[in-house]
Amino acid sequence: MQKTTRVAVWGLGAMGGGICRAILDKPGLELVAAVDTHPEKVGRDVAEVVDLGGRTGVVVWRNAGEALASGRPDVVILATASFVSEVLGDVLTAIESGAHVVSIAEEMADAYAQHAGLAERMHQAALSRGVCVLGTGINPGFVLDLLIICLSGVCIHVDKVVARRVNDLSPFGPTVMRTQGVGLHPEEFQAGLARGTIVGHVGFPESISLIARALGWRLDRVEQRKEPIISTVRRQTRYVTVEPGQVAGCSHTASGYAGEEELIRLEHPQQVLPELAGVATGDYINVEGTPGIAMSIRPEIPGGLGTIAMAVNAVPLVMAAKPGLLTMIDLPLPRAIPGKR
């Protein structure tokens, strides 16, 4: 009988909850610990916390060190925050417990891109414990980096990469509306950008770094631009109403340059109800080269389900990987692991 892999989930929000549900559906995985600091979750059975029927026998711990000592996971999936500086301590705690780490923090997709010092610290800690640390997710982690790189494999030569992820923000709640500037007047949007309250997409420097490293390109700089998507039509969701002339979302673009030549351009216009303005959601990749490749996925790969899947499907990959801080381009390609039938 094949041994199951023992997995802990740290952070039981929308992503961590979905990750728990997926793990409980996989015969090859065993959920052995769950961690969250929210007082309403601590001490309850994880099945209840993640809206599943029945009981798992796994209780939510507040103290991660105790949870990991008790559950002895092979792999910890960390689903708490977006930035390297926020997750560093948790990553080190998980490493210290002797477990491999899978993080869905956007910046962890390539921690070296913006935080070389902290990345090196995680790398050395992982090496010394003989475990590996991987950042993954749908984007960064797949759509605007890994999938582009994979498609480049059929090219004899690549001149430039242009890709675009067009999604619909309407399922999201007030926090996302605020950080994307939805429903504001254009001047309020500019003020929010200046204040830093409108953040757009997190992960462009990481995606560009991964693409450049995989393709052996040396870039001189990365530029990001955030612009309001001003609606010409009325758009109404459960959480927000956008009148014509108001902001329907944030068009966030990043470019990687070698000298003055733009080698990589990634576009991620995020807005509510783009179809009302005649914009089709989808993931679009153009690899310009020999041959040129024009790919589309329509509608776009859903961000939430995709991130949950990438995290869970990474478990067998990290179990077989070499120690250290890794990225998705260091591992065999991702694949769905079998569920219960």
Added chain:
Amino acid sequence: MQKTTRVAVWGLGAMGGGICRAILDKPGLELVAAVDTHPEKVGRDVAEVVDLGGRTGVVVWRNAGEALASGRPDVVILATASFVSEVLGDVLTAIESGAHVVSIAEEMADAYAQHAGLAERMHQAALSRGVCVLGTGINPGFVLDLLIICLSGVCIHVDKVVARRVNDLSPFGPTVMRTQGVGLHPEEFQAGLARGTIVGHVGFPESISLIARALGWRLDRVEQRKEPIISTVRRQTRYVTVEPGQVAGCSHTASGYAGEEELIRLEHPQQVLPELAGVATGDYINVEGTPGIAMSIRPEIPGGLGTIAMAVNAVPLVMAAKPGLLTMIDLPLPRAIPGKR
């Protein structure tokens, strides 16, 4: 300074010639030997044989053992034939020389699928010399297997895979017209199928085996069907004219079943000038699951350029791989290696 990888190319047809040209464009690769049995190629400078200007100083050898002993390649790219039984001896010769092997023989994409005994023999030989052997190509090797598997990585659960590669045979010459039955009357097509002269696509069992292994699916059987594509319009190419009622190509389909349930369906209708019948060329993948993914690449990835690229881009992957007989799903995802700028 980074060391270059020494590469030999064995077989200088359309694919091998393109592979040589691509290698000569890559600063990280050095073409150190070339092998072909054609009397008009033996003894000439490879640049001349593969229609490049200038001279490489590498002469085409007839005897592979001598060529490999002289060139001492790190990697041999084998571009001679389609079937495991045809390339086995050459693979063993290359292994014996101490080089890694990249083969574009369709059946080598997963030699275990139909030739477990011969595959095991190659595996043991590779292990004993500490080298690896990899089969790759555009299809099998990428479109109807690797890309499907990669896309499944964003799925929490996969129920079924349906994919379709629609291409245009019109650039190809008389041999391909004959093996696909183009220009025949439907009854001649059926007779050709019965005689085995119409072969359709080579590689379906290998693609299905790779998908099933990657997704952890146990299949009970693979079924293949070949049917004539009967034209309703006149189609004329440089090599053939198809009148209405005649055969424009071969629609080749393969399905993988678990019990009576079809889990994988791969379709590869190959014909001349499909656009004249309102059929758009392209590569189409549907992963049915949670979430479902609908991908298209239009036009389709060109088969010749794609195979050349996959072979050359595999060189760094095999240099870093563990010994033995490998498949594309055992390695990090493919990526374009940098050329001269």
